[in-house]
Amino acid sequence: MTDRERIVLITGATSGLGRELSHVLSTEPGRLILHGRDPDKLKTLRNELSHSQAEIDTVTADLAEQAEVHQLADDVTGLTEYLSVLVNNAGIGKGRSDARELSPDGYELRLAVNHLAPFALTLRLLPLLEAGAPSRVVNVASAAQQPIDFDDLHLAREYSGSRAYAQSKLAMIATGFHLAERLPPRLVTVNSLHPATLMPTAMVREGYGYSVDDLDTGVAAVKRLIDSPELEGVSGRYFSRTEQSRAIAAAYSPEVQLRLWDISQELTDTRL
Structure with missing residues (x-):
């Protein structure tokens, strides 16, 4: 990181891991751009952070819909000339039932929110990240991964919430690896992580009804990818909590990565 003011965008900042991470980062100098789907929850979060050291901006978007994802990118671009860190944290879990859901664009909902968004x-936002170099992309993925x-x-066919969730996280990790290969790590690094197991969040309560790790564990893992000097220039890796680890084999397949990349570009109408 440079001595320039750190500007961090966190998606899904109004609850769970994103909310706790926002509170922790707000105690440090810099600027936070906090995303949420619900304007009222964003207003509440902003009020909670009213005495923070960091400058706070908020942006609203429903990441299930591609038009709103693109509008979010435009809104962030209107707020800042660069980004130091993008934390792709927003997501939805396996759900309480195995009822298949589609996004407004007709995509499987967990694929839409957890990967395509x-x-x-x-x-x-790559132009902003390149302008903020050296910058970092942190993908909050999961140890739950399944081949596509x-x-x-x-x-x-054969839908289950667990399968949908696991495939969406595999897609996030695999395309993250591919993006990392296409970007000079001295400018932008891209890493994914499993922050913790079943933290006490609304997503976990809905899907499982119990928790294992606390939120502090997940926050520490994400924060390490955000600002650890040890990870300067380190890109295309997968971490479990604070340790470098291995995703499932499919995530490392060049064929899988490229196929997912091409499909994702087409479904999102986004090109690099």
Whole structure:
């Protein structure tokens, strides 16, 4: 990181891990751009951070809809000339039931929110990240990963919430690896992580009804990818909590990465 003011964009900042991370980063100098879907929750969060050291901006978008993802990119571009860090944190879990859901664009909902939204947002914000170099992209993924069925990308057959969630996180990780190969790490790094296991969040309560790790564990893991000097220039890696780890084998397949990349570009109408 340079001595220039740090500007961090966090998606999904109004609850769970994103909210706790926002509170922690607000105690440090810099600027936070906090995203949420609900304007009232964003207003509440902003009030909670009214005495923070960081300057706070908020942006609203429903990441299930590609038009709103692109508008979010435009809104962020209107707020700042550069970004130091993009934390792709927003997501939805496996859900309480196995009822298949589609996004407004007709995409499987978990693929749309957990993968296609951060994919498009990251590519749209690359000019800001390059302007803020050296900058970092942090993809909040999961240890729950499952290979993609390219013949049934939107899971019209044999749907389950767990499968949809795991495939969406695999897509996030695999395309993150591919993006990392295409960007000079001295300018922008791209890493993914499993921050913690079943933290006490609304997503986890809905899907499981119990928790394992606390939020502090997840915050520490994400914060390390945000600002650890040890990770300067380190890109295209997967971490479990604070340790470098391995995603499932499919995430490292060049064929899988490129196929996902091409499909994601087409579905989001976004190009690098």
